Amino acid sequence: MNLIMSHATMALLAFFALACHPLAAEPLDIDNPWTPEAPPGRMMAGFMTLTNLSDEPIVLVDAFSPLFERVEIHTMIMEDGVMRMRRLEHLTIEPGESVALEPGGKHLMLMRPREKLSTGDQIPVILIDSNDIEHQLISIVRPRPVR
Numbered sequence: 001m002n003l004i005m006s007h008a009t010m011a012l013l014a015f016f017a018l019a020c021h022p023l024a025a026e027p028l029d030i031d032n033p034w035t036p037e038a039p040p041g042r043m044m045a046g047f048m049t050l051t052n053l054s055d056e057p058i059v060l061v062d063a064f065s066p067l068f069e070r071v072e073i074h075t076m077i078m079e080d081g082v083m084r085m086r087r088l089e090h091l092t093i094e095p096g097e098s099v100a101l102e103p104g105g106k107h108l109m110l111m112r113p114r115e116k117l118s119t120g121d122q123i124p125v126i127l128i129d130s131n132d133i134e135h136q137l138i139s140i141v142r143p144r145p146v147r
């Protein structure tokens with residue numbers, strides 16, 4: 001009985017070790033996620049660099065955050081001489097390539113905040129790809145850059 005128990009304990013320990021250190025490397029590297037501070041209640045943006053470390057394209061199709069009612073992937077386009085935001089249904093990152101989400105370009109649109117967020121706060125975000133795989137990140141709120 002003692003032997004069986006110890007095997008069970010070892011199996012459990014092995015399980016937790018695997019859970020903490022997955023064998024498969026994260027295919028999407030998410031570098032320096034950050035969010036400029038915004039007045040309370042206003043929508044906010046998420047910026048970061050996404051790098052595809054896998055051999056297959058990664059197609060992001062959705063995003064969520066518990067701190068916002070809605071999160072969308074946006075790009076900026078020139079329309080009638082004015083820069084406007086447009087929702088992207090898909091954001092593809094080719095194998096080995098990086099896509100920058102940055103001010104004036106593509107970004108996560110964090111819409112309808114559920115609470116006041118200020119510099120130093122952390123925003124958990126999940127990006128969902130077309131294979132239904134979740135990519136987690138924490139965006140740090142920083143002071144709004146001076147233009």
Ligand SMILES: [Cu+2]
Pocket residue numbers: 074075085086107108109
């Ligand atoms: Cu936007």
